[in-house]
Amino acid sequence: MTRLVYDETFEGLLTAIFQVYEERLQQVTIIPETDLQPDFFSEDVTVYTDTGKADRVWRGLKPFSLLRQMIYKAYLREASGAENTILEAVRYVLKTKNEKDYGHPAILQLANWTKEVGREKHRMEAFVRFKRAQDDTYIAVIEPDFNVLPLIAKHFKSRYADQVFMIYDLKRNYGIYYDLQKVDFINLDSERLKNLDAITHEEEKCYDVMWQDYFKSTGIKSRVNKKLHLRHVPKRYWKYLNEKNPY
Known part of the structure; x- marks a missing residue:
């Protein structure tokens, strides 16, 4: 053999x-x-x-x-x-x-x-949430079950063509960076990215609070269906969502 x-x-x-x-x-x-x-x-x-x-x-x-x-x-x-x-x-x-x-x-x-x-690709495209950093770069961190970062790059480049952004896979310690021209694969110090609050723009924190208040105020308790909700938004993705578990 x-x-x-x-x-x-x-x-x-x-x-x-x-x-x-x-x-x-x-x-x-x-x-x-x-x-x-x-x-x-x-x-x-x-x-x-x-x-x-x-x-x-x-x-x-x-x-x-x-x-x-x-x-x-x-x-x-x-x-x-x-x-x-x-x-x-x-x-x-x-x-x-x-x-x-x-x-x-x-x-x-x-x-x-x-x-x-x-x-997994479609879920990442739906659940990725960006935060505006102090240098005006929009940053999102993910830890998908599978290595889907190469598959979602085209979607986000098309959707956010006018924004400088970075999506970083903490699990695999690499990311994609879009500079308004092209998408590059990058490697950074992932430890720093585990606490986005330290590099988040002050205005972004206000938007987070506003969005969380809006999410709570529009919810109708009598119509909550937790089983259906979990089917469409599995709990392992909640850590990406501001309204569920904000960084």
Whole structure:
């Protein structure tokens, strides 16, 4: 058994898939370097990320747009062993040319992961709340279940095209920053962002109080349906909402 150890980047994963085909490996598994455990019965091979090889794999899968979408979202799902499910699906589709065979376990698993990531993406787009910082940058912090930040960047760039903003994933310690021209991925000191009050503009704090008062005053107690409310706004998202659990 050969174990291909990659750097956990998407390009690294595609490079590993390229290596499987280039070396015609049959008994192979792909694992992230952080999950590497000693195994005396396997040969560990380090995969050196090569954007050229990664691009060749991605271009080779171009006829299968659905598969490419599922592969990327399965990667963002961060599920244990997802790399090998992806490899199995790639092998099957390239052999059969059928990317919609949900009777195949790997294809079905990718489809399920794709749905889960899609739901998380839509919830983040709905529940992200910005706070105006002292330098007039609008900041939001999130900790989504899955790595959906690359998927929501386009939505917020389009929606807030006239505002400088940053959305930071505290769980994965990286974020996106929009400077009115383009969106960049950034890394910051996440500890400072855990307490937004320290860098929040004074006027923003007043708006928070006004919004919370409005939310309370418009609520009709006799029509409260907690079960339905939790279905549409799960409790794990309340920490993002000013009216529920303001920072």
